[in-house]
Each structure stands twice: as structure tokens, then as C-alpha cells.
Amino acid sequence: MELNEKQIHILLVAEKLIAESGFDGASVRKIAKAAKVNVAMISYYFGSKEKLLSALMTYRTSDFRIKAESVLSENSSYLERVDLLIALVIKRIHANRRMYKIVHFEYSNENRKLDVEHYVNQKLENYSVIENFIKAGQEAGVFTKNVDISLIFPTILGTYFNFYYNKPFFKVIHHLDNANDLDDFVFNTLTKHVQKTIKALLTYEI
Amino acid sequence: MELNEKQIHILLVAEKLIAESGFDGASVRKIAKAAKVNVAMISYYFGSKEKLLSALMTYRTSDFRIKAESVLSENSSYLERVDLLIALVIKRIHANRRMYKIVHFEYSNENRKLDVEHYVNQKLENYSVIENFIKAGQEAGVFTKNVDISLIFPTILGTYFNFYYNKPFFKVIHHLDNANDLDDFVFNTLTKHVQKTIKALLTYEI
DNA sequence: AAATATTAAACAAACGTTTAATTTAAACAA
DNA sequence: TTGTTTAAATTAAACGTTTGTTTAATATTT
Numbered sequence: 001m002e003l004n005e006k007q008i009h010i011l012l013v014a015e016k017l018i019a020e021s022g023f024d025g026a027s028v029r030k031i032a033k034a035a036k037v038n039v040a041m042i043s044y045y046f047g048s049k050e051k052l053l054s055a056l057m058t059y060r061t062s063d064f065r066i067k068a069e070s071v072l073s074e075n076s077s078y079l080e081r082v083d084l085l086i087a088l089v090i091k092r093i094h095a096n097r098r099m100y101k102i103v104h105f106e107y108s109n110e111n112r113k114l115d116v117e118h119y120v121n122q123k124l125e126n127y128s129v130i131e132n133f134i135k136a137g138q139e140a141g142v143f144t145k146n147v148d149i150s151l152i153f154p155t156i157l158g159t160y161f162n163f164y165y166n167k168p169f170f171k172v173i174h175h176l177d178n179a180n181d182l183d184d185f186v187f188n189t190l191t192k193h194v195q196k197t198i199k200a201l202l203t204y205e206i
Numbered sequence: 207m208e209l210n211e212k213q214i215h216i217l218l219v220a221e222k223l224i225a226e227s228g229f230d231g232a233s234v235r236k237i238a239k240a241a242k243v244n245v246a247m248i249s250y251y252f253g254s255k256e257k258l259l260s261a262l263m264t265y266r267t268s269d270f271r272i273k274a275e276s277v278l279s280e281n282s283s284y285l286e287r288v289d290l291l292i293a294l295v296i297k298r299i300h301a302n303r304r305m306y307k308i309v310h311f312e313y314s315n316e317n318r319k320l321d322v323e324h325y326v327n328q329k330l331e332n333y334s335v336i337e338n339f340i341k342a343g344q345e346a347g348v349f350t351k352n353v354d355i356s357l358i359f360p361t362i363l364g365t366y367f368n369f370y371y372n373k374p375f376f377k378v379i380h381h382l383d384n385a386n387d388l389d390d391f392v393f394n395t396l397t398k399h400v401q402k403t404i405k406a407l408l409t410y411e412i
Numbered sequence: 413a414a415a416t417a418t419t420a421a422a423c424a425a426a427c428g429t430t431t432a433a434t435t436t437a438a439a440c441a442a
Numbered sequence: 443t444t445g446t447t448t449a450a451a452t453t454a455a456a457c458g459t460t461t462g463t464t465t466a467a468t469a470t471t472t
Binding site: 212243244245246247250 | 451452454
Binding site for chain 1: 226227228229230231309310311313314315316317322325326329330333353354356357359360361363364365366367368369371372373374375376378379380395396398399400402403405406407409410
């Protein structure tokens with residue numbers, strides 16, 4: 001689907017509102033008003049509100065696999081590449097956290113008829129990239145073998161999102177008063193924690 | 207607020223529907239129909255739909271404290287107690303996953319005016335229990351010291367919820383066709399993965 | 413002149429809530 | 443136990459809004 005500038009503008013406004021208020025909470029009138037277009041333009045451009053969400057997902061569904069592949073094929077040690085991959089992943093999900101929140105919520109919403117298959121296929125592709133890397137590291141004797149590879153990404157992403165979904169709590173205990181403090185915490189403290197966790201897991205005997 | 211049996215019944219039905227469809231997606235009529243009561247009973251008993259959500263949160267978060275003290279004071283090694291604690295925590299969040307999902311999404315919904323403070327206070331209480339345990343283990347020389355204690359729970363809970371929020375993907379790669387398979391996966395594979403991850407993290411040198 | 417974009421107005425359906433009438437349950441005195 | 447009174451529970455119907463979408467007219471580009 002070809003998207004012109006105005007359509008992309010509407011999608012980005014919609015993404016913000018849907019992440020803030022949920023799909024049902026973000027009415028087409030609110031989206032149209034925030035994007036400064038007429039209500040009818042949403043139906044005109046996307047067909048329906050549901051199709052707007054699908055368009056947003058497709059638009060955001062992205063080039064992650066390519067970037068991960070390039071990082072993993074770098075000429076450095078396995079553990080260094082783990083660090084690089086995790087830093088990349090956290091940077092990406094932090095930048096796209098609104099979209100991920102929508103995915104988490106709307107893909108498990110029984111009323112929504114979204115293209116789950118496309119999303120699953122996307123994840124399967126990404127998964128195989130990681131799987132190959134881990135298995136290569138195991139063959140090289142760097143990583144231990146009794147690891148559930150499918151749960152490594154949930155641990156990486158989950159740590160970030162559990163932080164994100166409990167922001168009020170972490171704001172208190174780490175004094176994260178503004179957006180800058182929060183970004184710093186994510187890119188330093190949290191990233192280091194996850195890097196350490198995964199490296200520990202991948203080298204932990206028994 | 208005193209709750210009679212019928213009110214609790216309505217709350218539990220509402221919890222299921224809100225977790226499945228979101229607060230805006232779960233209309234009072236759907237809730238009333240599923241609970242087999244007249245629509246007016248929701249206003250009659252709770253005042254409004256928003257107040258029903260508040261009542262649900264109060265009902266659920268009042269006994270939120272992880273009864274971890276008994277597990278952590280058992281007469282076993284630090285690493286064994288880590289295993290016990292994680293198994294307990296995963297069991298609890300799996301049983302209360304619907305409520306957690308509502309918390310994750312509705313507490314960060316800008317249209318909702320929920321009492322965040324009560325929830326944060328609960329989390330702070332739970333946090334201090336874990337913090338004391340980890341520090342004791344560090345003093346005993348079992349756990350390493352350069353760990354961000356505040357991020358241990360996000361890693362535990364996050365791994366579970368990232369699995370839960372991406373169920374369609376995991377159903378495919380692990381052939382989790384029914385609820386039983388899913389429970390088994392959570393209580394065996396996923397629990398073991400988290401136990402191993404946290405033990406590795408807590409004993410990982412640099 | 414033809415195609416595309418934009419608009420205000422209207423549509424039926426669904427929303428949360430309130431009303432007023434009725435049924436059920438509890439309390440009490442005879 | 444009985445009939446009566448009072449309060450609580452339950453109901454169908456209606457309320458005014460808001461919802462997503464469509465229409466038909468107008469404006470703008472091509």
C-alpha cells in the first residue's frame with residue numbers, strides 16, 4: 001500500500017492517541033481533530049478504522065531483521081555481539097514502544113480481527129536469525145546448550161516492557177523526573193542489566 | 207467497601223471481559239449479559255462503569271502482597287530459595303494475569319483516573335522484601351554485588367508477560383493447542399528458564 | 413474536462429446512565 | 443402463623459451522547 005505524506009501524518013497521530021487511550025478510546029473524531037483533517041478522510045484514505053490500524057502495523061513492521069543480521073555478522077566475539085544485539089533491540093523497542101504497546105494489547109483483543117498470521121510470520125523470521133546465532137555460539141563452545149532459545153527474547157523485551165508498564169513505580173525509586181532521565185536509565189542502567197543477564201544465562205553451567 | 211456475592215460475581219465477569227477486550231471494549235451491556243444481571247445493576251451496585259473498575263482494582267490489589275516472607279525464610283540455600291520464590295511469583299501472576307493486564311494498560315490510559323498511588327505503595331512493599339533477601343545473599347557471599355536489584359522483578363515478570371502478550375507466536379512454535387499445554391509450558395519450561403536466568407545473573411562475575 | 417481531495421451533514425447503532433414500576437426479602441406486631 | 447410495613451433488589455424502557463461510516467455537494471489538482 002502506497003502512503004502519501006498526509007496518510008503517514010494521520011497514522012503517526014493515530015499511533016500516539018491509540019497508545020495513550022487504546023484503540024476503542026481513540027475515536028476517529030479525536031484522531032481526525034488531532035491530525036487536523038476531516039473525519040471522513042479516515043474512511044476515505046484507509047477504508048475503516050480497523051484498516052487504519054492494520055495500515056499502521058504494516059507501516060511500522062520493519063527492517064529489524066536486516067539490522068539484526070548485520071550486527072550479528074560483525075567481526076567481534078560472541079559475547080560482544082550479544083551486547084550489540086541487545087543494545088540495538090532496546091533502542092528499537094524504546095523508539096517504537098507505542099506500537100509495541102498497541103500490538104501487545106490489540107493482538108490479544110478478541111474483538112479485533114487483525115492479521116495475526118502476518119505478525120507471527122514476522123516474528124518467526126526474526127526468531128530464526130537469533131536461533132542461528134545462538135546455535136553457532138553453542139557449537140563454538142561459548143554458549144551453554146541447555147537454554148530455551150525461544151525465551152531469550154521475552155526476557156530481553158519483557159524486562160524493558162515491565163519497566164515501561166510500571167513507570168510510576170520506577171519513577172519513584174530511581175527519581176526519573178523527566179523524559180531525559182528516563183531515556184538515560186533505559187540506555188544505560190536497563191541496557192546493562194539486560195546485557196549482563198543474557199550473557200550470564202548463556203554461559204551459566206547447570 | 208463491602209461487597210456481597212453478586213457484586214463479586216459481577217467484578218470477576220467484568221475482569222475477564224475487560225482483560226479480553228479492554229475497558230472501552232467491554233460495554234456494561236456485555237458485562238451485564240455475561241454476568242446474567244440487568245444492565246441497571248452495574249449502576250445500582252457500583253455507581254458507574256468507572257467506579258466498577260476502581261472497585262475491581264481495590265478488590266484485587268488489596269491482597270497483592272506476595273506472601274514471600276515464608277518462602278524466603280525457609281531453611282534452604284539462597285539459590286534454592288531463589289527457585290522457590292520464582293516458582294511462587296510465576297504461579298501468582300499466571301493466576302492473576304487478567305488483573306495485571308488491566309493494570310498494565312488501564313493505569314497508563316490517559317482517560318482513566320485510577321488510584322496509582324495505592325498500587326505503587328504495594329509494589330514498594332514487595333520490593334523491600336526482595337531487596338533484603340538479595341542483600342543478605344550478597345553479604346553471605348552467594349550473590350554477586352553489581353546487580354540492579356530493582357530490575358530483577360521486571361526480568362521475572364517481564365519474561366512471563368512478554369510470553370503472554372505474544373501468545374499467538376508461542377502457540378505456533380511450541381504447539382500449545384489448549385489451555386493445559388499452555389499451563390504446563392508456563393509452570394515447567396518458562397519457570398525453569400526464569401529460575402536459571404536469575405540464578406545465573408545473581409552469580410555471574412563481571 | 414476529469415480525477416482527486418475535502419467538507420458538513422446525516423445515518424443507524426451502540427454507548428453509559430436514569431427513570432419509574434414491579435418483585436422479592438426482611439422486619440415487626442398481632 | 444398471619445398480615446402489614448419498609449427496605450432492597452430487579453426489571454424494561456427511555457434518555458441524551460457518542461460511535462464509525464456514508465452521502466452528496468463543493469473545492470482543488472491534474
